[in-house]
Amino acid sequence: MYVELHCHSAFSFLDGASLPEQLALTAANLGYPALALTDHNGIYGAMAFAQEAKSLGLQAITGAELTLLDGSHVTILAETPEGYANLCRLITEAHLGRADRRDPRLEFAALEARHEGLIVLSGCRDGLLPRLLRTEGRAAARACAERCRAVFGRENFFVELQRNYVRGDLALTRALTDLAHDARLGVVASGDVHYHSRERHRLHDVLVATRHRTTLDGAHGARRPNSEFSLRPLEEVAVLFRDCPDAVATAGVIAERCRAFDLTRDLGYGFPDFRGADRTPAPRALAELCRSRLEQRYARGSEHRSEAERRLEQELTLIEHHRLSGFFLVYHDLFDLAREVAADVRRGSRRATGNLLPGRGRGSSVSSIVCYLLGLSHIDPVANRLFLGRFLNETLASVPDIDLDFPREIREELIRRVYARYGAEHVGLVCSFPTYRLRSAVREIGKALDLPAGEIEQVAKLADSRSGSGLADELDQLPGFAGRRNAPLWKELCELAEEIAGLPRHVSQHVGGMIISSRPLVELVPLERAAMPDRVVCQWDKDSCDDARFVKIDFLALGMLSLVEECVELVARREGEPPDLSRIDFADQAVYDRICRGDTVGLFQIESRAQIQMLRRTRPRDLADLAVEVAIVRPGPIVGGAVNPYVRRREEQRRAREAGRPYEPPVDHPLLRDVLAETLGVILYQDQVLQVCQALAGFTAGQAEALRRAMSRRRSRELMAGFWEEFRSGAAARGVTERVAEKVFTQVIAFSEFGFPKSHAAAFGLLAYQSAWLRHYHPAEYYCALFNNQPMGFYSLDALGRDAKRNGIEIRLPDVNVSDVWCTVADEGKGRLKAGEGGRGAGVVRVGLAFIRDWSEETATAVVAERERGGPFRSVGDVVRRAPPQLKRPAIEHLVWVGGCDGFGLTRRELVWQVGLWLPPTAHPGDDARRRRQLELPLNHPFEHLRFGGLEAGERLLAEYAVLGFAASGHPLQLLRDALPAGVVSSDRLPGLQHGSGVEVAGLVVARQRPETAKGFIFVLLEDEAGMVNVIVRPDVYQRYRPAIRGEPLLWVRGKLAKDDGTVNLLAEEVRGLQCGMRSAECELEVWADNSALRTPHSAFAFLRSMRRVAPESKDWG
Amino acid sequence: MWRINDEWWRQPIVRRYVEVVLEGGGRLVLFEDQITGEWWMQKP
Structure with a gap:
């Protein structure tokens, strides 16, 4: 029976028009027993394809179409696990062995050297043999065919025959058949499939036009001539190849051989061992380490000691049960590495003694006492009553997630060190696949259809829907575009936007995921270069890595941690000592007063419009309240209807306290009192969802875990409906009425939208407080660091600058003789404020030169270095003469317009006039440097001293916006x-x-x-x-x-x-x-x-x- | 035989081509317009 062995999905970026899932479903519906996915130079979609195929009862064959050095193609299929490992290595070599990461190619010799377990097909019309037939003739093609037979063996190399009703197909396939006969090779029929159904040929045409950056007309020569590149009904294939039925049968035979490898089963991934694995078994090593740390953290007789001991034993038992001891110890090794990195990065700086953590845990792992004792978390889970079940329980289905946040510089260096420690072949960053949304779909399809650029841009900007699938309705709503949905070309735009929605556009890097493997990772998944230099990503995204059961380490960069690093350093420079953020007063009411007023612009997690509105209602007064604050402005509590009740009860609680009365928050049922008391009877945290299900409906840890998984993956709503039955009957058994059960379950379902575990909220609440404390007591340093660590947060620099001003911080414009590369704190101002202080004169921040438009960091650094070497600049002519050559005239003019040369005593117009005298308009590269050298002798220019008026207030403001993107003067x-x-x-x-x-x-x-x-x-x-x-x-x-x-x-x-x-x-x-x-x-x-x-x-x-x-x-x- | 399916965004061209050999040995390309059903002879 025929099997399709040459098939491209949308993961052949801009050459495949269907998702792997669509191809699998179509193949199954057509009665195919198997299907091979052979994307260009990669297996990006192979795991998703294999999972979908498995669920359909379809055999998934893993392969790829590789590009050789001369541009010809070969199709490679993995027959065995060894073949798969070789496939991954070959693909990696094609990517990493090339200077241009966008054009991966493989030397044929590499394939000859590494083909064990692989079945090689001669490729499509651009394949090895057809290309030789075309360019060098029959003799050369035959020689190549015979060489392939000699190297790969007759059983492992086949001549591919493709018939897609393209002119010349019949002659070509007959020539290839003769060639195969002469070289004593087998032939195999294939479809060169690029989409799952015929109608998709239009989208395929658009993708090809996009790939060539032109319109459909412009891509005429590159597009396929017809719509015959979809999966065919089996009868049609038989008719197409009726003169060579062997070719059809061979496809089935090859597929049968490839059953020896199943991607969902045969990967063979292993997590690396921890240091010391050769000396001590992991469970014992972990237990010893944790117990010794427990002695340090919880002194004998202290309040939480016995609970901590009980909790530790509980966790160690669970960890050993799941055989995760080694996993935690490797994490501990990595965090030790992070400590070394942090010490190196901070060496020589004043903040080195500031007791700053190298990084911080986030997410549910913060609830684990083992993580706390190993240093992976900084929040005491016992003192904060954090629920473990979300992170670790008896029926864990996958390895727990431990997410760590780092300042950007530490994270960059840490990633490099992890590569160095484990070896480049054993480490890879996880990739991600940004997909087509409405804007990108409209722009790219619109361009291919040659629609007016201005109108396309209007639609892209004004349309509301995120997904391309709503475009027709959007057009009806947009002024000037009503009725277009059926107009020529616009109709096609709408239809194609629907088809392209959700298709992957390109490969990108995941925000923080890394895979480390004991076996060389290159044998499990191919690696390729990321857009960032020195970064290598694997070809699978987070979901595929999860399906492969890889252990993914999440090292995330958090802008606020970088800000804190810098702020602490600046404070240390002013005061001589860095503040110890672990020992500040966490109950400072002056800090909470400002938070409760909603004065939180620029702070961590609590600065958004919605947060400010909420803060004025909830009025947090301690860290626990801040944790609530972080968690409450999220879809989970909002959709669950928790927000208003919480706010009302907060007010009731406040009034009760003022009156000296105790306050009992109402709960929907007494069984929920313990679980929900601290959040005044409503569900605010994701782990409360699990606790509620256990308390009200008697869910076991297993059911609760299954529910949690259903909440976090796609299609969770359908799965949730199934859980309702279990919940209802469990609640009934506990005497809970159906009405109450339904009410509570609705709140539970709401968390299939997004909610935070309490541990995560606690960790973020702590950082939110520390940011508020720093801003309150060290505003100049804080705003300086805030400016220097953009982009981050909810507000633009413009809004942040004005907030700084409201807090008494003056933002001073760049000055060529005063500014550094980045923003600095000027020596004026009060320095550390006492409680209640603030207002005017709290400090001054000088904007750095690198903030000026057309000034890069390198340029600014060079100018500052020149100033330090040769003394302050004496005039704008002096700037022109001494500035580095890469500082072009427009950049100098920008400096002048924004006041950077005001210190020379002339008006800005006069200064710009002078710049124009020394430098011509930027026209020829190299001219500037030459002209500047001619100015070594400071001769006066005859028109140098013409007078011009100063800028009006409006002109100054406009200049600041144009040059800096923000205004400091109003x-x-x-x-x-x-x-x-x-x-x-x-x-x-x-x-x-x-x-x-x-x-x-x-x-x-x-x-x-x-x-x-x-x-x-x-x-x-x-x-x-x-x-x-x-x-x-x-x-x-x-x-x-x-x-x-x-x-x-x-x-x-x-x-x-x-x-x-x-x-x-x-x-x-x-x-x-x-x-x-x-x-x-x-x-x-x-x-x-x-x-x-x-x-x-x-x-x-x-x-x-x-x-x-x-x-x-x-x-x-x- | 070969097929063309092009310009679907404008005036679709959907044709089925055959190259035939005449009795006298000459060759001719004919195509069927699959939208109108008409047959045409392609000029060399």
């Missing part, structure tokens, strides 16, 4: 306030107005959010010169004013004020872009009587027009 609304209609109020007036008042505001858009849980509501954060306004936009209002809301940097909003429990929001009724010459009666910038303002360069109109061009991008979420 807010645009300051300059527009007087020109706004009288009814427009500033944000600081809003708290004094009544709930329900009609108001108008105007501001710069800082952030736009469209959370999935918000049912179509949009949240826009506006900022004016006095502060921020949270605007809530209903779906109907959004539809009416969508282009403005999505596209305008400055908005005018009219709406009703909503005040509730310390929060102030504006419910929008009308939203427009703030523009010049608006004709709306409700919003017209005041015009001077003679309209001259329209043409005056310094008018509000002129400023606004320019401001729209240079306004910083808002941060858009969702």
Whole structure:
């Protein structure tokens, strides 16, 4: 029976138009007994394919189509486990052996040297033999065929025959058949499949056009001539090859041989041993280490000692039961390595003595006392009553996840050291496959269809749906595009966007996953170069690595940890000693006062618009409250309806405490009291879900584990329905009514959306507090580090700079004679503040030169080095003469425009004039350097001393936005306030107005959010010169004013004020872009009587027009 | 025999081609337009 042995999926990037799952399903439906997946130079989709095929009862054959040095192709199939290992090595060699990582190729000699267990087919029309027939003739092709027979053996090399109704196929296959006969080789029929169904040929054409960066017309020569490259019904194959039935039968024979290797079963992965494995068995080594650490952490007689001992024994028993002792010890080795790395990275710095951890645990592993004792977690699980079951229990189905966060520099070096310790062949980073979403789909398909670029860009920007599959409906909603869904080309765009949704676009690096293997990893999965230099990724993503049961180590880079490192260092420079963040006062009410006011911009985890709103309602006062805060603004609690009850009960609890009364939070059933008391009767943490199921419905650890897995993988909703039956009957057995059981289960189901385990929330809550403490007591150092560690967090530099100002920190513009490469803390300011201090004069941050547009870090470093070598620059001519050649004229002009040369005593226009005298417009490479050398003698230029006026306030602000992307000298609304209609109020007036008042505001858009849980509501954060306004936009209002809301940097909003429990929001009724010459009666910038303002360069109109061009991008979420 | 399926985004071209040998030894390419059902002779 025929089997398809040559098949490409979408993991032949931009050459396959179907997912492996679609191919497997189609093959199964057509009655194929087996299918080979042979993507170009990789097995990216092989594991997903094998899993899907297995579930369908289809045999999955693992292979690849490799490109040889001369560009010809060969098809390789893995017959045995040894063959698979060789396949992986060959693919790795094709990738790592080339300078250009985007063009992997293999030497034929490498294949000849390593073919054991492989079956080789001669390839498609671009294959080894057809190419030789075409370019060098029959004799050369025959010689090659005979060589292949000699090297691989007659049983392992076959001549591939493909018939896809392409002109010349018949002649070619007959020539190949003759060749095979002469060389005494077998022939095999194959389909050169590139999509699962005929209709997909259109998408395939588009992908080919995209690959060649042209339109469909432009790709005419590269595209396939017809739609005959899909999986065929078996009868059709028989008819197609009726003159050579042997070729068809051979395919079945080869498939049968390949049964000897099953990717889902025969990988043979092993985790490496820990250091000392040769001396002590792992369980004993782990127990000894943990017990000795326990003595140090929990002194005899201390409050938590006996619970800690009990907990340790419980965990050691579970760990030994699952044979994970070695796993934990290897992690301990890695963390020791991290400690060494941190010490090396910090050596010579002042923070080296600051008792900073090398990294921090996150996630459910933080609940483990073994992790705590090994140093993998920094939160005491006993004192914090953290639930173990989420991380470790009797029925663990997979290796537990231990995620570690590091500062960026430490993580980079740690990854290098892990490679060095275990060997490059044993380590690989996990890859990821970004998939086509609506924007990318519209842009790429639109370009291929040659649709007008401007319209494509509009659709890409304005459309709301994330997935390409909603495009037709989106077009109906967009102004100017209604009715297009059936217009020529637009109709195709919509259909193809639907097909391409979810297909992988390219290979990328996963944020932190690494695989370490005792066996060479290159024999388990091919490795290739990542886009980042010195990085090698394996060809499987997180899901495939999970399916392969690889142990994935997650080393994540957390911007806030880098910020903390830098901040501590800066504080140490000022004070001589770094602060010990493990010993600060964690109950400092001054810090909590600011948090409760919502003064949290720039802090870790609690700075977003939604968090600020929540903080003003929940008012956290200790670390446990902060953990709740971190966890509560998440889809899990929100969809589960936990938020409002929690907030209400918090208020009740506060009032009860003030009155000296005890407070009992209500629970849905007494059985839940113990589990939910600390969160006032609602489910906020993911582990509470499991505890609730155990307490209310008697779930065993196994059922709870199965439920947890169902919550985290795809299709979890369908699986959840199955769990309802078990839950209902378990609850009934405990005397719980169905009504209560259903109510609780609904909350449980909500956590199939995302929720945090308590351990994770506790770890993040601690870091949130430490960030708040640092900002409160060392604001200058904090903001300096915040600026230097962007991008991170919820806000742009522009918004952060203004928040700094509100906290008494002056942000000073770059100065060529003062600035360093990055931001620095100036010596002025009060330094360490006492409790309650703050306000003006708290400190000064000087912006670094590398922040200037067109200045790179290297350029800035060179300028600073030159200044240190040769003394301060004396004039702009001196800058031009001494600056490194890579600093081009536009970059110098940017420095001048933003005030970087103000110290030379001339106006900025005069300085730019001078730059122009010394340097011509940038035209020829090499010119600048030559001209600068001519300026060695400081002769005066005849026009050097022409006078020009200074910049107006508006011009200075525009220059800052254009050059830095943020403004330090003010807010645009300051300059527009007087020109706004009288009814427009500033944000600081809003708290004094009544709930329900009609108001108008105007501001710069800082952030736009469209959370999935918000049912179509949009949240826009506006900022004016006095502060921020949270605007809530209903779906109907959004539809009416969508282009403005999505596209305008400055908005005018009219709406009703909503005040509730310390929060102030504006419910929008009308939203427009703030523009010049608006004709709306409700919003017209005041015009001077003679309209001259329209043409005056310094008018509000002129400023606004320019401001729209240079306004910083808002941060858009969702 | 060979097939063409092109320009689906504009005016689709879907054809089935055959190259035939005439009695006198000459060769001719014919194609069937699979949208209209008409047969055409391709000029050399």
